[in-house]
Amino acid sequence: DAGVTQSPTHLIKTRGQQVTLRCSPKSGHDTVSWYQQALGQGPQFIFQYYEEEERQRGNFPDRFSGHQFPNYSSELNVNALLLGDSALYLCASSLTNEQFFGPGTRLTVL
Amino acid sequence: AQSVAQPEDQVNVAEGNPLTVKCTYSVSGNPYLFWYVQYPNRGLQFLLKYITGDNLVKGSYGFEAEFNKSQTSFHLKKPSALVSDSALYFCAVRDIGSNYQLIWGAGTKLIIKP
Numbered sequence: 123d124a125g126v127t128q129s130p131t132h133l134i135k136t137r138g139q140q141v142t143l144r145c146s147p148k149s150g151h152d153t154v155s156w157y158q159q160a161l162g163q164g165p166q167f168i169f170q171y172y173e174e175e176e177r178q179r180g181n182f183p184d185r186f187s188g189h190q191f192p193n194y195s196s197e198l199n200v201n202a203l204l205l206g207d208s209a210l211y212l213c214a215s216s217l218t219n220e221q222f223f224g225p226g227t228r229l230t231v232l
Numbered sequence: 233a234q235s236v237a238q239p240e241d242q243v244n245v246a247e248g249n250p251l252t253v254k255c256t257y258s259v260s261g262n263p264y265l266f267w268y269v270q271y272p273n274r275g276l277q278f279l280l281k282y283i284t285g286d287n288l289v290k291g292s293y294g295f296e297a298e299f300n301k302s303q304t305s306f307h308l309k310k311p312s313a314l315v316s317d318s319a320l321y322f323c324a325v326r327d328i329g330s331n332y333q334l335i336w337g338a339g340t341k342l343i344i345k346p
Contacts (some may be wrong), residue, residue, distance in 0.1 A: 165334075223277070223278075225275040
């Protein structure tokens with residue numbers, strides 16, 4: 123079992139650009155959650171997908187959007203990037219209560 | 233509002249000594265409580281959880297945590313620290329009744345000195 127995988131591992135973008143991050147959940151998991159972790163802080167919940175729909179959303183603007191595919195993999199899209207979007211973006215998959223995290227994608231916005 | 237507090241930014245412990253990393257929480261209903269560890273440039277690794285039942289929960293790598301409902305605490309403990317335990321530790325809570333998201337503490341950096 124490969125566990126949760128994320129791609130790419132690192133990404134550099136400039137302000138105003140758009141970015142897509144990808145996540146493949148752990149085998150058998152049907153729920154994917156996305157988190158933003160700024161340097162020196164705890165993760166902040168962005169949203170959670172279940173059965174290809176956004177089940178819950180945290181306090182993030184509409185520039186942050188996502189998608190879940192029939193195979194449960196997921197994408198996080200961020201439009202009109204701001205400098206403050208620079209962070210580690212974590213994907214977590216779950217079947218019940220315990221969330222398993224991927225290694226994250228480090229996004230740097232210049 | 234739901235919240236998690238980790239009152240110590242950093243905890244320093246000598247190798248072989250017991251360690252405690254503190255966590256308190258606030259939820260409106262019954263909590264699910266979690267501890268995760270993060271090593272440099274790595275994702276978060278699950279250590280243990282409290283859902284219901286015995287207040288003392290045992291987890292990975294010899295860690296345990298005690299759920300105290302009256303003090304709304306869920307402190308992480310280990311009887312004998314290892315240098316390899318040095319990492320960033322996060323406490324997280326989910327309010328069973330209201331939603332699916334995990335609310336996270338700011339993290340505590342644990343440094344184990346040889």
